[in-house]
Amino acid sequence: MAMKIDANLCTSCGDCEPECPTASIVTKKGITKIIASSCTECEGEYDKPQCVKVCPIKGCIVKA
Numbered sequence: 001m002a003m004k005i006d007a008n009l010c011t012s013c014g015d016c017e018p019e020c021p022t023a024s025i026v027t028k029k030g031i032t033k034i035i036a037s038s039c040t041e042c043e044g045e046y047d048k049p050q051c052v053k054v055c056p057i058k059g060c061i062v063k064a
């Protein structure tokens with residue numbers, strides 16, 4: 001139960017990072033990643049993954 005970021009599409013704009021309720025999005029060396037072990041797909045907090053909601057690139061964040 002986790003989302004993942006397609007590295008080929010992500011521009012590391014950082015928009016998704018502050019929206020994550022579980023602080024599962026990190027950017028290191030210019031690459032933004034979702035920590036699968038703590039991503040809950042926002043279940044219980046929002047009706048839709050917040051990272052997907054704010055990401056400007058369609059299809060960039062998908063189910064892992």
Ligand code: SF4
Nearest residue numbers: 020039041042049051
């Ligand atoms: S789906 Fe929710 S918990 Fe998972 S990375 Fe995106 S915002 Fe964070």
Ligand code: SF4
Nearest residue numbers: 010011013014016055
């Ligand atoms: S909002 Fe989308 S493009 Fe921006 S860092 Fe997050 S996953 Fe990458």
